[in-house]
Amino acid sequence: MPVLSFSLGRDNRRLLGKLVVIVVAMFGFGYALVPMYRSICEALGINVLSLSERLTGVQSAALPRERSTQIDYSRRVTIEFDANARGPWDFKPAQATLQVHPGEMATVMYTFRNRQDRTMAAQAIPSYAPRQATAHFNKLECFCFNEYTLKPGEERQWPVVFYVDPKLPKDVTTITLSYTFFEVPGKVAQAATGAGI
Structure with a gap:
């Protein structure tokens, strides 16, 4: 019996040693993961700015501002903003045009005012020109x-936050983003009827 207990004790110590080595290795890997991630992102040219920094343009003063490798600085695309309203209300963009580099995040504001003397439900439908630009115009918020x-x-x-894909064909230099804002018929009447029940 004493030989068996001595053998079990040695096996337990060996197992404990292996487990300690695994725990230390896992901790080391977790600690090294952030620098490895940054190195990989820099090597691949992936922009690691957070979405809020990209939307607001705010960045920590301690960090140097670098040019993103995902933006095509060699060319500009003119974005024209158009607004159509189907009904008695005001609907317009804050600016008529904006020039952007493909891959660059941009924001444009639209204003809508209900000029009617009743509550209304409405929705906007976008369209693009030229047609081949549709697949390259990416809206993050709309x-x-x-x-x-x-x-x-x-x-x-309301804001429209967007970017134009750098894969946009080179011959496309202007994109028109057009919205038609229309009333959703019967939507408000249904809501009022449901509220009265």
């Missing part, structure tokens, strides 16, 4: 993703 209910006289502003 009021066209949702339907809205506006009270009489209510005014709202």
Whole structure:
């Protein structure tokens, strides 16, 4: 019996030693993961800025601002903004045009005001020209993703956050982004009827 207990004790110590080595190796790997991730991103040219920094343009003063390798600085694309309203309300972009580099994040604001004396539900539908630009115009945030209910006289502003894919054909130098804002028929009437039940 004493020989068996001595053998079990040695096996336990050996197993404990292996487990300690595994724990230390896992801790070391976790500690080295962040620098490895940064090195890989830099080597591949992946932009590691957070979305909020890209949207606001705010970056820590301690960090040097570097040019993104995902942006094609060799050319500019003119984006024209168009707004059409189907009904008695105001709908317009804050600016008519904007020049961007392909891959560069940009934001444009749209204003909508309900000039009617009743609440309305409405939604915007986008369209693009030329047609081949559609696949290369990427919206990250857009009021066209949702339907809205506006009270009489209510005014709202909505952003469109977008970028143009650097794979946009070189012969496309201007893209027109057009929105048609229209009322969703019967939507407000249904909501009012449901609320009264």
